Amino acid sequence: MTTTAPSRRLTIARAMSEALAQEMARDPGVLVLGEDIGKLGGVFGTTQGLLDQFGADRVRDTPISETAFIGAAVGLAASGMRPVAELMFVDFFGVCMDAIYNLAAKQSYFSGGKVRCPMVIMTSVGGGYGDAGQHSQCLYATFAHLPGLKVVIPSNARDAKGLMLAAIRDDNPVVFMFHKALQGMGWLGTVQRSITDVPEGDYTTPIGEAAVVRAGTDVTLVGLGLTVHLALDAAASLAKQGVSAEVIDLRTISPLDRATIRASAAKTGRLVVVDDDYLSFGVAAEVIASICEHGGATLKCPPMRIAHPDIPVPFTPVMEHFVLPNAEKIVAAVQAMFEPAA
Amino acid sequence: MKGSTAMTTLEAGVASTATNRSQRLWMYATMVKSRHFEALVKVAYLEGKQPMFNMAKGPIPGEMHLSDGQEPCAVGVCAHLGPRDAVTATHRPHHIAIAKGVDLNAMAAEIFGKQAGLSGGRGGHMHLFDPAVNFACSGIIAQGLGPAVGSALAATLRGSSDIAVAFMGEGAANQGAFHEALNLAAVWRAPVVFVIEDNAYGISVAKRDCTAVESNATRAAGYGMPGVHVAANDPDAVFAAAGEAVSRARAGRGPSLIEIETTRLEGHFMGDAEGYRPPGEVDALKALDPIPAYRARLLSEGFEAEALDRAAQAAVAEVEAAFAFARSAAYPAPEEAFEHVFAGDR
Amino acid sequence: MTEVRVPNDLWDDDSEGAISAWLYEDGDRVEGGAIIAEVMNEKVAFELHAPVSGVLAILSPAEEAVRKGQVVARIAG
Numbered sequence: 001m002t003t004t005a006p007s008r009r010l011t012i013a014r015a016m017s018e019a020l021a022q023e024m025a026r027d028p029g030v031l032v033l034g035e036d037i038g039k040l041g042g043v044f045g046t047t048q049g050l051l052d053q054f055g056a057d058r059v060r061d062t063p064i065s066e067t068a069f070i071g072a073a074v075g076l077a078a079s080g081m082r083p084v085a086e087l088m089f090v091d092f093f094g095v096c097m098d099a100i101y102n103l104a105a106k107q108s109y110f111s112g113g114k115v116r117c118p119m120v121i122m123t124s125v126g127g128g129y130g131d132a133g134q135h136s137q138c139l140y141a142t143f144a145h146l147p148g149l150k151v152v153i154p155s156n157a158r159d160a161k162g163l164m165l166a167a168i169r170d171d172n173p174v175v176f177m178f179h180k181a182l183q184g185m186g187w188l189g190t191v192q193r194s195i196t197d198v199p200e201g202d203y204t205t206p207i208g209e210a211a212v213v214r215a216g217t218d219v220t221l222v223g224l225g226l227t228v229h230l231a232l233d234a235a236a237s238l239a240k241q242g243v244s245a246e247v248i249d250l251r252t253i254s255p256l257d258r259a260t261i262r263a264s265a266a267k268t269g270r271l272v273v274v275d276d277d278y279l280s281f282g283v284a285a286e287v288i289a290s291i292c293e294h295g296g297a298t299l300k301c302p303p304m305r306i307a308h309p310d311i312p313v314p315f316t317p318v319m320e321h322f323v324l325p326n327a328e329k330i331v332a333a334v335q336a337m338f339e340p341a342a
Numbered sequence: 343m344k345g346s347t348a349m350t351t352l353e354a355g356v357a358s359t360a361t362n363r364s365q366r367l368w369m370y371a372t373m374v375k376s377r378h379f380e381a382l383v384k385v386a387y388l389e390g391k392q393p394m395f396n397m398a399k400g401p402i403p404g405e406m407h408l409s410d411g412q413e414p415c416a417v418g419v420c421a422h423l424g425p426r427d428a429v430t431a432t433h434r435p436h437h438i439a440i441a442k443g444v445d446l447n448a449m450a451a452e453i454f455g456k457q458a459g460l461s462g463g464r465g466g467h468m469h470l471f472d473p474a475v476n477f478a479c480s481g482i483i484a485q486g487l488g489p490a491v492g493s494a495l496a497a498t499l500r501g502s503s504d505i506a507v508a509f510m511g512e513g514a515a516n517q518g519a520f521h522e523a524l525n526l527a528a529v530w531r532a533p534v535v536f537v538i539e540d541n542a543y544g545i546s547v548a549k550r551d552c553t554a555v556e557s558n559a560t561r562a563a564g565y566g567m568p569g570v571h572v573a574a575n576d577p578d579a580v581f582a583a584a585g586e587a588v589s590r591a592r593a594g595r596g597p598s599l600i601e602i603e604t605t606r607l608e609g610h611f612m613g614d615a616e617g618y619r620p621p622g623e624v625d626a627l628k629a630l631d632p633i634p635a636y637r638a639r640l641l642s643e644g645f646e647a648e649a650l651d652r653a654a655q656a657a658v659a660e661v662e663a664a665f666a667f668a669r670s671a672a673y674p675a676p677e678e679a680f681e682h683v684f685a686g687d688r
Numbered sequence: 689m690t691e692v693r694v695p696n697d698l699w700d701d702d703s704e705g706a707i708s709a710w711l712y713e714d715g716d717r718v719e720g721g722a723i724i725a726e727v728m729n730e731k732v733a734f735e736l737h738a739p740v741s742g743v744l745a746i747l748s749p750a751e752e753a754v755r756k757g758q759v760v761a762r763i764a765g
Contacts, residue, residue, distance in 0.1 A: 008722050009711040040546035045733065063516035063552035064483050064544055092482060095518065129396075130403025130455075132466040134481045186708020186728040187395045190750070195711050314679045315466030316455025317403055322676030393753035394706030395731045 010198045011184020013045030015157035016122070019164035020047060020084065022202065024054055027082065030168060033060040033069055034086030043088055044124050044183050066096035070121065074103045077119040082168055087123040090177065091137045104173040105148030118171045120164075125153070126179040126226055126276060128324055129188055133312035136320075138277035140224065141286070143175050144254035150207055151253040153177040155228035157184075158196045159251055162205025170207060177253075179225040191229050210257035212264065216246035219270035219334050222261060222287050224250040227274035227325055234330035243334060253283060258290040262298075265291045269300035272333050274325050279307035304333045363645070365421050367653055369577045370640060372420075373413035373633050375657035376437040379446075380408045380608075382665045383436070383453065383467075401454055401669070404466060409437035411575070411607035414632050415539045416441035418580025419507060419600075422588040428493035428506040430486030431479035433468045434539075438509055439479070444472040446660060450668035457674035458667070464682070484514035487523035487536065494532035494591070505533040505591040512601075513544030515558040524565035524599065533591035535584065536599045541606035562599035572602040575632050578639075605630045690740045692761040694727060694754055698734050704753040705729035707736070707760060714746045718763065725761075727754070740765045 038061035041048035127136025154160035167174035235245035273284035284305035390400025420441035452459030490508035497504035562569025587598035742765035
């Protein structure tokens with residue numbers, strides 16, 4: 001796309017803050033609530049500048065009371081407002097899940113479509129920096145599994161702003177997951193590729209559409225959030241070995257864009273899914289099921305999952321880095337696919 | 343039959359004459375031990391994280407929540423406890439673990455992620471478990487309260503006078519689990535003491551901006567148990583309040599709530615350096631340091647400086663040895679990550 | 689040629705900071721006023737803005753120590 005507008009790059013954190021600011025300016029029904037999202041601007045930088053711009057009625061620091069304030073968000077949504085609630089770490093869902101999966105997710109269904117729940121729950125996911133078993137989880141499948149919720153996860157700043165605007169405008173509950181390693185907060189490390197051009201104006205990224213972020217012919221690598229970057233790193237290595245990898249960024253976990261995945265698998269015939277959530281009963285399995293149900297004959301070899309094993313996230317880096325997906329594991333998996341059968 | 347709803351308040355920092363000399367010396371030395379432990383943790387934590395603070399770097403990655411200034415809460419309560427009394431604590435656990443008698447070498451090794459750590463490096467600083475002294479902690483706010491009620495019930499069912507203590511911050515008093523656990527403890531007449539360490543801030547949010555009452559001790563009345571407000575960050579005052587609550591529990595008269603106004607000297611919850619503080623604030627906080635204050639009181643009440651110094655030096659030496667142990671201990675093999683997911687796994 | 693300095697009033701004391709991320713690469717064209725880097729001091733992130741438009745030449749790589757007032761880049765307008 002050619003444009004005369006100047007290039008302007010943002011981190012995902014600043015892209016999220018900008019989306020919220022622009023939509024709050026455009027729509028007086030939007031408000032933000034959660035822990036430390038006011039004065040602090042969010043522990044992960046998601047609400048920078050909002051309290052100063054919009055005031056305490058619309059930017060509310062809450063007590064440590066997730067059940068209450070996420071339940072309150074359901075009520076705000078039912079009353080015609082568009083709340084954005086931050087659940088600081090996805091790992092905290094245990095204290096408020098009823099409001100999410102039994103209330104927010106079922107408002108439309110229980111009311112025969114008469115009551116809507118246009119709310120966004122934004123929540124941090126992911127580990128790799130030593131935060132141990134209760135602060136490093138991804139839980140993509142936990143949320144994607146439950147009917148009535150949409151679940152999205154951007155891999156870059158441009159999609160982060162677009163998905164946030166789409167999520168707020170969606171009349172359904174959207175769980176907006178952001179990976180801590182991609183926020184652009186220096187204290188969590190920086191993945192340079194997540195910092196991208198972000199249009200200053202209004203735009204949305206469609207929910208339910210994956211993106212082919214690297215075209216290729218020999219193998220399809222599917223990723224979400226951080227694992228998109230692992231897949232792109234692996235693809236660069238594989239290119240040097242003459243293997244052309246196509247990389248898909250899911251962007252939306254649920255509803256899953258099965259068509260894009262199937263088209264790519266049909267083209268390349270080989271599939272590796274990279275998922276930093278727990279292995280079993282997860283997103284990777286769902287991607288593979290989408291292919292197998294749809295003929296299955298399109299694959300030249302069995303598909304592979306690279307995921308966090310079915311163990312709590314260990315604290316000590318020696319263990320944590322051993323179990324996490326990384327580019328080397330992806331490259332090894334693809335290389336094995338091309339080895340002649342023994 | 344539910345317990346008494348009478349509320350008692352202990353509003354002064356009055357030294358309790360019921361405390362004997364050896365207990366007070368233990369409290370002083372244990373506070374010194376805890377403070378020195380945090381000082382060495384801070385040094386190790388900041389290694390590799392300068393000039394740019396990247397949480398993943400250095401010998402202690404991840405988050406760190408130091409307890410400097412809150413030592414009186416730990417020693418004043420734990421002075422009344424034995425190894426069979428259960429204690430649950432939070433993401434800011436070190437002072438409580440030390441006061442409870444957790445194996446110092448294994449605790450330090452766990453924080454460094456070594457194989458000799460309490461869980462072989464799997465848990466880290468927020469997930470310290472030592473069943474030998476019945477201590478456990480974890481990082482989700484208020485979720486240690488339910489287990490404390492259960493441990494207390496178990497003590498009752500086995501016919502013992504053992505009790506349980508649940509430590510929490512003041513922010514936890516706004517979490518659903520707090521209200522459920524207090525109610526359940528009262529209904530079961532469980533021998534549990536709930537201890538709130540009120541350091542006035544939950545990350546960036548002040549207590550007054552998120553709590554409907556001025557003192558969480560008043561909430562105890564809503565759950566049929568005594569609520570005590572300790573206004574001074576003072577081991578003797580905590581000891582006195584805790585003594586009453588512990589005796590009550592051991593005598594089968596049910597749970598209590600204690601709220602202690604304490605001071606968190608480190609300020610920021612991530613444990614980084616304090617360069618952002620406005621001038622004068624660091625000095626003002628130092629004036630509130632409970633350890634030199636307690637030392638001064640003990641001296642004024644006839645303790646000998648040499649005795650205090652000996653106890654302090656022994657405490658410091660124990661911590662230095664623990665850190666030397668932890669730093670030189672081996673890391674686990676990566677495959678050990680797969681052990682102990684289930685009991686009987688290895 | 690315009691110097692890009694860490695502003696002297698960006699944080700309170702004289703402690704070191706570091707650039708946690710350059711949002712552009714050496715040789716990229718940047719617009720005056722755009723955020724071109726994130727600078728961290730004591731775990732707080734600050735924005736560094738381009739004073740003029742032009743081609744960026746980075747002098748201080750990410751994660752290296754910087755002080756207030758230090759020249760961290762140049763922009764050739």
